[in-house]
Amino acid sequence: MPMPDWLRVRRAQEAQDAAQWTKCPACGELLYKPDLKASHEICVKCGHYFRMHAADRIAMLVDGDFLEVGGEIEPGDPLGWVDRRPYPEKLAGDRQKSGLSEAIVTGFGSMGGFAVGLGVMDFHFRGGTMGTVVGDRVALLFERARERRLPVVIFTASGGARMEEGVLALMQLAKTTNAVERFRREGLYYVAVLTDPTTGGVSASYAFQADVVVAEAHAAIGFAGRRVIEQTIRQKLPENFQRAEFLLEHGAIDMVVARAQLKDTLVRLLDYGVGAAKAASSRNGAAR
């Protein structure tokens, strides 16, 4: 028997309503999505940080326009990889779900009046893993910023190197490291913001090669995954292990910043990093 129209309409309405609500994974509170967005994706009840989409992050940070670079670079399938699904199928699925073409968005914009190269990784695309395209876009961002003599800010969120691209993914650590080094060698300034989670190959390359390493509050940061360590040592790890606050205590990062304060903090960090040079050049200009 076909579904009657009134039921079809009601089901659709229910689905639409449900899409407006989400459950906090930490406290179970039902949250209205527009409210969640207004609160920077933080649960109003328990303060849990949702993982932000790259587009929301960029909107939160950038003053006006954002000019993407490297958006046209797309991944191949070097291993012909199939596990539960073929790799190209997984990529297509993630593209549709996230609206992104890859796990990082790179480009140029301005923050608090400072022109910057900005890279924002997105955990919703292949767990933020780094394959050829993430490596290429990061390298391209540093290359372009070097030409324009602009600082770079990168938000990391990554499960590490992308297994489905095999050793070619591993080699992106090398590609990005070389790009960071060439950029910094010219006295240019790089700030990394480590968000939840930043692990594996990304943490072992450009995440920890910045002049200033900021972590967003509560972010899980580490080289080995929590499960891998638990399996190796055969015991449960304390809750705060590999959290941003734990890294701060152990001297691994410069600061932990709450999401609501991130933009203001970054603008101050940009001011320290490029403000002095800017002031000097305008003084010289005035003298002439």
Place this chain on the structure above:
Amino acid sequence: MNPIVEREKGLLQLEQRIADLKASVGAQNVDLSAQIAALEDEYAKIQREIFGKLSPWERVSMARHPKRPTTAQYIEKLDQFDELHGDRQFGDDPSVIGGFAKLQGRRVLVVGQQRGRDTKENLRVNFGMVRPEGYRKVRRLFELASRLRLPIVTFIDTKGADPGIGSEERAQSEAIASCLYALAESMVPSVSVVIGEGGSGGALALGMTDRILMLEHSIYSVAGPEAAAAILFADAGKATQAAASLRLCSEDLSEFEVADEVIPEPLGGAHRDREVTIERVLAAVDRHLSELSRSTPDALREARYRKYRRIGAWAASEQAQAQGVVR
């Protein structure tokens, strides 16, 4: 345990029988040449059967063979070696060896991960899994090499960086990231040789060199086959399948234009003739260093940048563009 070790057992017995027969010829003065020849034929046949075509998983087992020459054995064959210890901050990690050395008369700086050959040794060297203090020692030596204009030679043999609590507390990520950074900065020729297992970022920390050489039966991978299977098939038991999927053998790396040269091993693997293997490796390293030494420091760094900038796989439509325009 190790399938290669298992399959070798029959061969080793046969080898013993041939040796015994040969000995008895000398002792009893009888003619057994026909029997010996027959056994030697059979030996060669079995050897070809086993080693002629190894599966990816068997290649992994070969790379992990307990008798395979380790970093210390390569270093022993150098003309000279003076070990340098410690990271000046926390400790000295025995899972990575480093120091000044001479190779065919050339002064070099050498570092390499040290795998143990038995349980006792493995406990001492943490199964070749380097901790942050080890990587910080390596970084210090890389920087020293640049200062003294000494070419860098590295031997790679590790399942991966140490995944322990202490390593995380001491910022394993930063330690690896700074080794990579030191190699990016370095103004001297560098050559790495994967002699056994090249596992993940913990291997690459010693491997972002001007030239990457691999022994025929060494492997180089984004993750160990067991870890990859656990993550992607949710079943660590599917490691054999993951080993085949990952394309981690030397010829794969050569096809991906990651490995610059594959050094052939004696039939049956490097451990069947360590002398020859080590000799071949050191000769290849020397040859690459000679080539690289003709470049200026700036040219070296430029070529290194291009080498790694090119590595990857793009969508078909992108391939031509990426290779032509972006790079």
